[in-house]
Amino acid sequence: MTWPAVPALSTVTERLPLIFPEGVENRQYCIRESTAKTVLTMIYCGAIHGSNRWIRPSQVVDMSDTQLALSSHAEREAWCVYMHSNKKKERSPKAWYAVNSREQIRDENIARGLIPNQAVIERPGIPTTSSRPKYALQPEFSALFDESIQGEFLAAAISDWQLRFLSAAAMARATIIRNNAVASTDRVPVVFPSGSAITLAPGESSRITKAVVEQFSRYFLVQPAVLWLSESANKVIDPTLVHALHLHIDQSKSLPDVILVDLSPASGDILVVFVEVVHTDGPISQQRKEALEAIALEAGFETEHLAYVTAFSDRSASPYRGLAHNLAWDSFVWFASEPVNIIMLRSDSQKKLSQLR
Structure with a gap:
């Protein structure tokens, strides 16, 4: 099973506001830094729908810059296996977030932001209270963070994804807001x-x-x-x-x-x-x-x-x-x-x- 390339956090952070324009429902949950780190953790773990890999919110809060730097396929696989095991985890002193932040990751970033806007898929058949990993990126959404795609090609890819996956109401709102913002220096x-x-x-x-x-x-x-x-x-x-x-x-x-x-x-x-x-x-x-x-x-x-x-x-x-x-x-x-x-x-x-x- 292939592993996706891991982009820089800055790439994810910069692209999320382009993918989710003003007017998108619960946009604030889709574009903040903790959401960028949620998306980045999913990519690091290869949690792309169709790969049979999934994450749970605790992986986002336990991720660290140190772990992210361990980028070989074997290192990524070993970390995911360890995080999904029942062994008591030793948290990195440089972990991104406190343990009690996982509810915010789950309830806001994922449940209110990314899932309703068709960026994340929830694994079916897993009870709400289960600790089993159950979240993965929608494949076309994850492709938008490919750093080899730049400029007009990136703009076209984002536009295509928005037309296919964002709701008509969201796109209508986004269009009106964008049109209202044009020529802001004009009377x-x-x-x-x-x-x-x-x-x-x-x-x-x-x-x-x-x-x-x-x-x-x-x-x-x-x-x-x-x-x-x-x-x-x-x-x-x-x-x-x-x-x-x-x-x-x-x-x-x-x-x-x-x-x-x-x-x-x-x-x-x-x-x-x-x-x-x-x-x-x-x-x-x-x-x-x-x-x-x-x-x-x-x-x-x-x-x-x-x-x-x-x-x-x-x-x-x-x-x-x-x-x-x-x-x-x-x-x-x-x-x-x-x-x-x-x-x-x-x-x-x-x-x-x-x-x-």
């Missing part, structure tokens, strides 16, 4: 539902704002209009609409990034949607929601005709993961990378489900 054109347009300053916040105006409004409102839009270089207000709705918008107040309205006669009363665009901070927390409601009541709105939305770039992005616990109940969360989907934070006070109303 961002935004077309309103009315057909008028403005340009915003370069940056991630402007790209999320563009998505809110052009996509969110189209998917979730029947007859959308932009009442207010604010960013560093622009304060856009529709005076005709404000006058027609008999509203008072005090621009000295701490207004949200975007205020949308749904003017659809078929929907009954007008719906007003306060949207906070979050790139780093500033979601609709409970305190922020109460402040916006106070501004709305002063402006002439009614509570039952208000909705609150926090807009992020993507579910996997750090701003959402870091701020999710601050989001207000009875508000919505929307992601530019998944424009047709929305999260509703529904409290017990909400007696029935509906659309944004």
